[in-house]
Amino acid sequence: MALTKSSVIEVLKGVIYFAKGDNIVDLGMLDELTVSEDTIKFRLVFPKLGEPSVNIVTNSATKALREAFGETVKIEITPIAEKEKGRGPLAGVKHIIAVASGKGGVGKSTVAANLAIALSRSGSKVGLVDADIYGPSVPIMFGTEKEQPGVFEKEGKPVIVPIEKFGIKLLSIGYFVDTDKPLIWRGPMATSALNQLLSDADWGVLDFLVIDLPPGTGDIQLTLAQSYSVNGAIIVTTPQKVAFADVIRAANMFKQEKLTIPLLGLIENMAYFTPSDMPEKKYMIFGKGHGEEFAKKLDIPLLGQIPIDEKIASSGDSGNPIALDENSLIAQAFDKVAAALKAKFN
């Protein structure tokens, strides 16, 4: 059997927790499952530890996985008690959403920042992680370049305190990595920096943690997909066909069976142009209907179409993302995306 998240779940459905009379998957005991090339790792949540059933269930899960995937696969199962479940750094985070695209400059960071603001306006608790090692943008977009996240020590380990702005918790690789350093030096640091931003930070309780990814399908995307339970990815594109070729590549990466991050939908950025003195006009500069066509080809919903607006660029530079102005057309476009996203998780 091919080693994928879904095949692991299928196998674990055959493992029964007799104390409750059902299988461990349907009982919701499976937690933080990650599957990589040669390792299956997850936690099993029990009402309490120290009972014989903990070993029995853990051993039968190991045995079932060995039978299905062979003797060489590494299996790391950590039994935990229900009350410990809430202790992991991301345990309070309900949904992790990645904003991705195969192509640079299509507006991932703009979408991630403004979506975070729209979600927050709708009443959700929101965090935003800027995982773009090659060009961090959150500090500039939120006007927090001069701030440094606090660090405190907990049980002998440093814990990072996200910066808060407009009610959103923020962390960026840009706060930790010297972006004047050459790329070749920054690359290897990228994944460990991402792990720090996610695992060593005090995110507290959040409804959504939005992750602004760098362009492409590199190490950062892989680490995220393999080591964290990402609830879904939003793909950003512009209407041009050349952009779409890269979008397909990125979408396929998330769709790969091994990674299985659900694709939540497509956002067509720079979909049309509306002059500010003629708000009823829509100029389809790059042609009409490409967003719909692309979404259909990927077989995912079109979550939103964001117009071109010169205020987006200036607001991004000024540290006040445009969605803060709730009457703007752009804010309304992002409010719709936020509502569509929330509907998926309710």
Ligand SMILES: Nc1ncnc2c1ncn2[C@@H]1O[C@H](COP(=O)(O)OP(=O)(O)OP(=O)(O)O)[C@@H](O)[C@H]1O
């Ligand atoms: N709808 C829009 N209207 C006008 N300008 C936009 C729009 N979306 C993005 N921009 C501008 O385009 C530039 C690139 O956007 P952004 O940084 O969000 O893209 P990105 O995909 O994150 O890029 P990178 O691949 O470098 O991370 C920015 O200057 C941004 O202000």
Ligand SMILES: [Mg+2]
């Ligand atoms: Mg970006």
